[in-house]
Amino acid sequence: MGRIRTLTVKRAAKKILNQYSKRFKLDFNHNKQKLSDVAEVTSKKLRNKIAGYLTSLKKQESKGHLAGSRAAAKEKRPSKRRRGFRGGGKRK
Numbered sequence: 001m002g003r004i005r006t007l008t009v010k011r012a013a014k015k016i017l018n019q020y021s022k023r024f025k026l027d028f029n030h031n032k033q034k035l036s037d038v039a040e041v042t043s044k045k046l047r048n049k050i051a052g053y054l055t056s057l058k059k060q061e062s063k064g065h066l067a068g069s070r071a072a073a074k075e076k077r078p079s080k081r082r083r084g085f086r087g088g089g090k091r092k
Contacts, residue, residue, distance in 0.1 A: 016050070
C-alpha cells in the first residue's frame with residue numbers, strides 16, 4: 001500500500017495540471033522547478049508533494065490511464081448498468 005495524499009495536494013496538482021499541462025514532464029526535478037515558476041507554494045515539503053503527484057499524474061496520462069477530463073473518460077467506458085434492472089427491494 002502506498003501513502004495517502006491529502007485532498008489539498010490533489011486539488012492543487014490537478015488544477016495546475018489543467019492550466020499548465022504542457023510545462024510538466026515525467027521528471028520529478030523538472031516538475032519541481034516548473035512548479036516554483038508557476039505557483040507560489042509556501043513550504044518546500046508541500047511543493048515536493050505537489051510536484052510528486054504531478055509527476056505521477058503525467059505518468060498515468062502517458063500510459064493512457066488518465067484522460068484529459070473525467071467526462072471524456074466516462075464517455076469511453078461502457079455503462080455497467082443492465083437494461084431493465086430496478087435495484088432495491090426483494091423479489092416476490
